[in-house]
Amino acid sequence: MSMFREIPPTAGLPFNIKSLLTSFHSRNTGSLEDDFKRLLGVGYARITYSGTAALYIILETLKKLSPKKTVIIPSFICPLVPLAIERAGLKILVCDIAKSRFDFEINQLQSVCLKNKDILAIIPVHLGGIPVNLEPVLNIAKNNGIFIVEDCAQSLGAMNQGRKTGTIGDFAFYSLCRGKGITIYEGGVIITKADFSGLIEETAKDIEKENRFSECLKLIELFGYWIFYRPQLFWFAFRLPQIFWKIQDKPERAFIEYFDSNFPLHNVSEVRKTIGHLQWQCLEKEIDSQREKTQYYIENLKEIKNIRIITEAPGDYSNYPYLTLIFEEKDKQEKAFRILNTSGRGISRIYLKAITDYRYLKNLYSPLASLNARDIASKHITLSTSTFLEKSDQNYIIEKLRELK
Numbered sequence: 001m002s003m004f005r006e007i008p009p010t011a012g013l014p015f016n017i018k019s020l021l022t023s024f025h026s027r028n029t030g031s032l033e034d035d036f037k038r039l040l041g042v043g044y045a046r047i048t049y050s051g052t053a054a055l056y057i058i059l060e061t062l063k064k065l066s067p068k069k070t071v072i073i074p075s076f077i078c079p080l081v082p083l084a085i086e087r088a089g090l091k092i093l094v095c096d097i098a099k100s101r102f103d104f105e106i107n108q109l110q111s112v113c114l115k116n117k118d119i120l121a122i123i124p125v126h127l128g129g130i131p132v133n134l135e136p137v138l139n140i141a142k143n144n145g146i147f148i149v150e151d152c153a154q155s156l157g158a159m160n161q162g163r164k165t166g167t168i169g170d171f172a173f174y175s176l177c178r179g180k181g182i183t184i185y186e187g188g189v190i191i192t193k194a195d196f197s198g199l200i201e202e203t204a205k206d207i208e209k210e211n212r213f214s215e216c217l218k219l220i221e222l223f224g225y226w227i228f229y230r231p232q233l234f235w236f237a238f239r240l241p242q243i244f245w246k247i248q249d250k251p252e253r254a255f256i257e258y259f260d261s262n263f264p265l266h267n268v269s270e271v272r273k274t275i276g277h278l279q280w281q282c283l284e285k286e287i288d289s290q291r292e293k294t295q296y297y298i299e300n301l302k303e304i305k306n307i308r309i310i311t312e313a314p315g316d317y318s319n320y321p322y323l324t325l326i327f328e329e330k331d332k333q334e335k336a337f338r339i340l341n342t343s344g345r346g347i348s349r350i351y352l353k354a355i356t357d358y359r360y361l362k363n364l365y366s367p368l369a370s371l372n373a374r375d376i377a378s379k380h381i382t383l384s385t386s387t388f389l390e391k392s393d394q395n396y397i398i399e400k401l402r403e404l405k
Contacts, residue, residue, distance in 0.1 A: 005235065048208070
């Protein structure tokens with residue numbers, strides 16, 4: 001295998017140059033908004049500059065619906081989420097996740113909501129495409145007058161007990177960022193019930209501004225994505241910058257986990273929306289492929305002692321943009337990551353830390369216990385289900401995991 005061959009760590013959807021060029025004069029019927037409405041069976045979808053921008057617009061809308069000021073997030077989550085909450089001028093309360101799962105620790109969540117009457121919203125996260133159990137969260141929210149905002153950044157196409165993720169709570173947002181399935185390089189989607197769609201539109205039009213320079217830059221970056229998003233060149237776009245930041249002893253930048261609250265809020269051009277729409281026909285086939293690769297991993301790794309695989313619950317359906325393994329012993333995780341991360345076969349981690357342990361975010365909330373999130377953060381690795389992953393790559397990873405002593 002070439003030393004520069006690098007498989008992306010998540011199952012982003014590649015697209016060919018024809019899609020990029022066709023978008024400038026496309027007469028295809030339908031739109032990216034219609035694609036989401038049709039898939040989810042909803043009446044409203046709005047494309048935004050990013051998933052973070054989508055969340056921010058939702059939060060600004062919620063401020064018009066309630067005087068409450070506190071938003072609950074799980075302890076294992078993207079750092080951009082608390083930054084969006086901070087920018088909206090709201091307070092952040094962290095609730096720990098369950099042991100070896102991405103669901104909320106439900107007893108802690110219930111206790112917090114009973115004691116604190118200032119809770120505006122709860123943000124459950126369908127992390128890694130694994131639908132979290134929303135039923136107890138919905139009950140808590142209903143009993144306490146709290147809104148549910150589903151974080152579906154990684155779960156396009158997933159279902160929770162027969163219901164599409166993003167259609168169960170009051171609001172939801174998706175990501176169209178590079179590496180996240182359907183992509184327009186940087187983008188997001190707001191989903192909500194008809195009751196709130198008018199208010200979302202009003203809020204978005206007040207916030208979003210036109211920026212032609214930014215849109216031109218995104219089209220250039222999309223062209224770069226087409227060039228570099230392939231195993232032969234991805235090393236230069238992904239691994240090389242990672243090596244640079246590791247040498248600088250800045251792991252958060254190396255794993256692209258360092259952000260600030262000054263994220264863009266521009267309108268998305270029709271050209272980029274069309275690019276997303278042209279990819280849509282490949283989505284179902286890609287999810288089927290991701291699930292097939294996941295099942296192959298599960299069948300071949302399930303007998304290995306001291307490794308737990310995070311999978312969909314019975315009755316759920318995950319899109320599996322990657323598969324998460326949790327090791328019982330931290331030294332085994334470190335050894336596996338050391339051996340496999342530099343193999344070029346898409347081995348990575350979701351987040352480096354519990355959200356309360358990022359030093360640059362420490363002023364956003366009071367220190368809270370995040371024991372389960374810390375445990376997962378320190379003991380997990382992820383296996384890519386990228387379209388570029390071959391059976392020989394999977395067999396190599398399986399063999400190395402079986403050899404761990």
